[in-house]
Amino acid sequence: ISPGGACAAAASDGIALKEFVSLVDRLKKVLEMARLVNCTIIHTKYGFKSDLSDLNEVARQHSRAAGAEYGSPGPLGRILVQGEQGFAIVPELFPLENELVLRKTSFGAFATTDLEFHLRSRGITHLFISGVTTQCCVESTLREAVDRGFFCCTLADGTATVDPILHSNTLRAIQSEDNLFGWIASCQDLLDALLKIIVDDD
Secondary structure, three states: OOOOOOHHHHHHHOHHHHHHHHHHHHHHHHHHHHHHHHOOOOEEEEOOOOOOOOHHHHHHHHHHHHOOOOOOOOOOOEEOOOHHHHHOOOOOOOOOOOOOOEEEOOOOOOOOOOOOHHHHHOOOOOOEEEEEOHHHHHHHHHHHHHOOEEEEEEEEEEEEEEOOOOOHHHHHHOOOHHHOOEEEHHHHHHHHHHHHHHHHHH
């Protein structure tokens, strides 16, 4: 959402960009509450080594056709390259020192990382999923998680994309066939549930 960043560039109008900004505000509140109750928080970042040795040709050609070839110079450094300014997590959601950050070269967070190992080793069976974009990295990660037997809940307003129709259709697909790909909740739903944990512990 920074000027020159991927979300700002993809947002074709002020409404779409405003949604990305408000998404960060909502997720900041969720992060703060999740940290209070000691939830395991894992961040993922989509991008590539500086020599692009892990960038596959399909992704390269697709990004080129879309007008922003991965690895090429951009306003915030080389596009989606590890170590560049544009590869950083926004300050409002910046990970704490004890939070895991995984770099992925696939849309889904499982295929090219050891995310599953980290979840299994911690005994985690239930996931809340958020991020951008709804129909790409979020949905890909969700489907991978469900295939691996995790119970999943996607935060409907904890995800966003530039096209509201894509966003709503993705959420409809998740809930299709009696919640085939898990459940949907709002950020406020999760905040209320986490607050209840704090109150009950007191």
